[in-house]
Amino acid sequence: KAGVTQTPRYLIKTRGQQVTLSCSPISGHRSVSWYQQTPGQGLQFLFEYFSETQRNKGNFPGRFSGRQFSNSRSEMNVSTLELGDSALYLCASSSYGNTEAFFGQGTRLTVV
Amino acid sequence: DQQVKQNSPSLSVQEGRISILNCDYTNSMFDYFLWYKKYPAEGPTFLISISSIKDKNEDGRFTVFLNKSAKHLSLHIVPSQPGDSAVYFCAASPAGGSNYKLTFGKGTLLTVNP
Numbered sequence: 001k002a003g004v005t006q007t008p009r010y011l012i013k014t015r016g017q018q019v020t021l022s023c024s025p026i027s028g029h030r031s032v033s034w035y036q037q038t039p040g041q042g043l044q045f046l047f048e049y050f051s052e053t054q055r056n057k058g059n060f061p062g063r064f065s066g067r068q069f070s071n072s073r074s075e076m077n078v079s080t081l082e083l084g085d086s087a088l089y090l091c092a093s094s095s096y097g098n099t100e101a102f103f104g105q106g107t108r109l110t111v112v
Numbered sequence: 113d114q115q116v117k118q119n120s121p122s123l124s125v126q127e128g129r130i131s132i133l134n135c136d137y138t139n140s141m142f143d144y145f146l147w148y149k150k151y152p153a154e155g156p157t158f159l160i161s162i163s164s165i166k167d168k169n170e171d172g173r174f175t176v177f178l179n180k181s182a183k184h185l186s187l188h189i190v191p192s193q194p195g196d197s198a199v200y201f202c203a204a205s206p207a208g209g210s211n212y213k214l215t216f217g218k219g220t221l222l223t224v225n226p
Contacts, residue, residue, distance in 0.1 A: 004155070033213070042218035043156070043201065056213045090155050092214075100146070101214060103155030 002027065004093050004104035012110045018079040021107045025072050025093030032074040033101060034066060037088040046089075049074055050096075081111045115139045116204050118217035126225055131189040133220050135202030138183065142204035146214070147176060147187045150199045159200075160187070192224045 005024040013019050025032050033056075034046040045058040049068035066076040072093075078085055088108050092101040117136045125131045135145075143164035148156035162169040162176045162185065169176050175188045189196055199221050203214040 006155075035214075035216075043203075043214075043216035045213050045215065048213060058213075092155075100158045100161065102158065103148075105153070105155045108153070 004091055004102055006089075006091050006104035006107050008107060009105065010108045010110075012112060013081050015081055015083060015111055017081050018077060019081060019109060020075050020077045021089055021091075021109070023074045023076075023091030023093075023104060025074070025091075026095075026102055029093035029095045029102075030072050031094045031096065032068055032072065033092045033094075034074070034076050035090045035092065036060075037090060037106070038086075043090070046076065078109075083111050085109065086111045113138075114218075115142075116202055116215050116217040118200075118202055118220050120220050121218075122221040122223070124223045124225060125192050127194055128191045131187075131192045131196065131222055131224065133187040133189075133200050133202075133222065135185045135187075135217055136183055137185075137204050139204070139206075139215070140183070141206050142215070144205045145176070145178060145185050146203045146205070147174075148201045148203060148216075149196075150201060150219070156201055189222075192222075194224050194226050197222055197224050 007022045031050045033048040035043045037043045048056040052068045063079045068074045088106045090106045092103045094101045146161040147159040150156045160171050160174045162178050178185045199219040201219045202217040
């Protein structure tokens, strides 16, 4: 069974640009969550999607958005990039009623 | 305000000894707790979890203890092995065991010396 796949693995963007990250969950998992990891703040919850609907949202500005498709794949978008958005972005998937969240390897975003 | 705290940024132990990683939480709505292990440039890997209705859960070399009254949990690794060297994150989820919104501590770097 394939794990959670995130693309791309590494990305370098310039301030002011926008970026889209992709996440393919484990087959059969309908919940996809996104987290941002930075050295100072640790892992912080961004948002969670289930059956194409955003169910939970963390405390991030509106520049951070996401969506989920009918095949459960998810994308997150960050507009008007700032230097502080440089981080490892992690996607996690889980099945309904399961208590474990399985993480992908992450996308390392660097904003210059 | 940090709702999940791992007060030790790092811990160093000898191979074969016990590693004890600690975690405290403040939100009494949390009732499911998980430990993840993370290597650099990889995503966190689930290790072990515990529900608030239990005070202990064991899986091989890993045991998690929960003291609900103290809002404290700990992960014991016995015996510790060099391959256990990684960052360990404690995470908590709200009532119902939902893993959809995990709140993480900032992690403890464990180094197991041969």
